[in-house]
Amino acid sequence: MLLMRVVATSQRIAEASKRLEKISLLSALLRELRGDEIEIVAAILSGRVRQGRIGVGSRSVRDAGTSPASEPAIALLEMDRTFDAIAQTGGSGSERRRRDLLQDLLRRATAPEQQFIAEILLGGLRQGALDGIMLEGLASATGIPLDRVRQAAMVAGDLTRVARALLERGETGVDEYAVRLFQPVQPMLAQTAEDVVEALDDLGEASLEYKLDGARIQVHKSGNEVRVFSRALNDVTGAVPEIVEAARALPADNVILDGEALSLKTDGRPQPFQITMRRFGRKLDVEKMRAELPIAPFWFDLLYLDGGDLLQEPQWRRFEVLKKLAPASVVPHFSTGEASAGHRFLEEALAQGHEGIMAKSRDSLYSIGARGGAWLKIKRVKTLDLVILAAEWGSGRRKGWLSNLHLGARDIEKGGFAMLGKTFKGLTDEMLAWQTSELQKIEIARDSYTVYVEPKIVVEIAFNDLQVSPRYPSALALRFARVKRYRADKTVDQSDTFQTVKRIAEIGAHE
Numbered sequence: 001m002l003l004m005r006v007v008a009t010s011q012r013i014a015e016a017s018k019r020l021e022k023i024s025l026l027s028a029l030l031r032e033l034r035g036d037e038i039e040i041v042a043a044i045l046s047g048r049v050r051q052g053r054i055g056v057g058s059r060s061v062r063d064a065g066t067s068p069a070s071e072p073a074i075a076l077l078e079m080d081r082t083f084d085a086i087a088q089t090g091g092s093g094s095e096r097r098r099r100d101l102l103q104d105l106l107r108r109a110t111a112p113e114q115q116f117i118a119e120i121l122l123g124g125l126r127q128g129a130l131d132g133i134m135l136e137g138l139a140s141a142t143g144i145p146l147d148r149v150r151q152a153a154m155v156a157g158d159l160t161r162v163a164r165a166l167l168e169r170g171e172t173g174v175d176e177y178a179v180r181l182f183q184p185v186q187p188m189l190a191q192t193a194e195d196v197v198e199a200l201d202d203l204g205e206a207s208l209e210y211k212l213d214g215a216r217i218q219v220h221k222s223g224n225e226v227r228v229f230s231r232a233l234n235d236v237t238g239a240v241p242e243i244v245e246a247a248r249a250l251p252a253d254n255v256i257l258d259g260e261a262l263s264l265k266t267d268g269r270p271q272p273f274q275i276t277m278r279r280f281g282r283k284l285d286v287e288k289m290r291a292e293l294p295i296a297p298f299w300f301d302l303l304y305l306d307g308g309d310l311l312q313e314p315q316w317r318r319f320e321v322l323k324k325l326a327p328a329s330v331v332p333h334f335s336t337g338e339a340s341a342g343h344r345f346l347e348e349a350l351a352q353g354h355e356g357i358m359a360k361s362r363d364s365l366y367s368i369g370a371r372g373g374a375w376l377k378i379k380r381v382k383t384l385d386l387v388i389l390a391a392e393w394g395s396g397r398r399k400g401w402l403s404n405l406h407l408g409a410r411d412i413e414k415g416g417f418a419m420l421g422k423t424f425k426g427l428t429d430e431m432l433a434w435q436t437s438e439l440q441k442i443e444i445a446r447d448s449y450t451v452y453v454e455p456k457i458v459v460e461i462a463f464n465d466l467q468v469s470p471r472y473p474s475a476l477a478l479r480f481a482r483v484k485r486y487r488a489d490k491t492v493d494q495s496d497t498f499q500t501v502k503r504i505a506e507i508g509a510h511e
Contacts, residue, residue: 194376202376300322438457
């Protein structure tokens with residue numbers, strides 16, 4: 001299949017206003033695919049490439065720019081082979097070789113294909129065929145009920161493999177995706193509540209737990225064999241022998257647990273997230289790291305026990321079984337429907353150095369990979385008043401608007417602004433329209449993706465934490481930054497300084 005067939009379908013999906021029309025277009029395309037084409041399209045029309053991160057950023061795409069071809073001639077498999085080659089390129093001079101490979105591909109692409117390739121490489125494809133509609137498209141293309149397709153995708157943790165199995169083998173392809181030991185599943189996720197009152201209004205009596213800022217882990221045990229998987233479902237067993245030992249000691253032959261791995265200080269308070277994550281680095285002296293930075297598991301859910309999955313059991317029942325199984329290592333917990341009691345529990349968690357608390361519906365089932373309203377996270381949000389340095393043009397629904405904001409803090413020692421990251425989260429349509437108009441009025445330069453502006457506009461940014469980042473000269477980046485509001489009442493010289501940001505980071509490192 002030619003790449004242009006996919007590009008044209010993606011464009012038609014983006015232009016379609018009705019969900020059923022999008023599903024019909026996607027279903028028709030899926031039925032035409034064969035072999036590897038299935039996995040390629042399932043990935044890219046869900047907003048990613050199947051190779052994952054391949055070492056290409058906005059600068060690489062910009063530098064590889066070239067005049068478009070007049071006629072489409074690139075096969076879908078050919079594009080995928082180029083992505084494979086780029087992903088496998090490393091060592092000295094790799095950035096140039098990756099750029100050359102990408103430039104050769106773009107030279108043979110038409111203008112719509114060039115834009116499509118850039119968008120999928122930069123994660124900006126927003127044409128309305130993301131995972132949810134992709135699942136419905138698969139159900140329509142195969143005639144398999146949507147709930148079975150969704151469950152298979154959740155269990156597999158990889159939509160591309162499921163798409164191929166269903167399109168090639170139909171019903172028998174679904175059957176291979178049940179919860180199994182040593183086959184990790186996507187973790188259940190949480191939404192955010194503003195405070196305890198909102199959470200309990202939504203959930204009623206809820207199970208409250210400390211929200212630990214560690215590494216999410218899923219642990220599978222069968223007899224003496226144990227494997228530990230990360231949030232991204234990578235096997236990290238070798239990095240955490242303490243977790244393996246703790247799992248082996250559990251009084252169960254076959255079990256799958258959900259929890260957090262957390263490094264604690266000598267006083268029992270948690271290490272910052274980036275410190276815990278040193279245990280999962282690429283090059284590790286495990287025994288040395290174990291001595292210097294010991295790590296412990298804190299369990300909060302149980303997915304499977306001695307021959308059967310517990311996904312359809314209510315949360316309270318799963319947790320009761322978990323407490324009997326591992327009483328010494330369950331996360332601190334408390335159940336209440338009273339806001340005052342919930343506030344006290346939140347303050348207790350914060351006082352002990354944790355992020356906040358989780359509020360979980362006691363009747364909730366374990367929804368693999370879902371981010372529903374049954375689990376809510378409640379945290380004390382930090383804010384900074386920062387200055388907009390640039391903004392990137394949006395894509396998909398945000399096409400034509402300046403969207404992704406570059407954020408900086410005033411550096412009163414060196415002068416200028418210290419870049420702390422980018423965000424497009426929290427922006428309403430009204431804010432997008434306003435900033436598109438106002439930022440272009442103070443434009444000082446631009447390229448094909450970004451408009452650079454005079455540092456004149458202050459914006460209030462909420463964020464969860466600061467982390468060490470080699471990406472920016474400031475060496476710091478905001479975690480989970482989102483826009484709260486524009487501060488028209490503040491001038492730039494009233495915005496927060498980089499020195500304030502560094503103090504916040506230092507405090508966090510010592511909490």
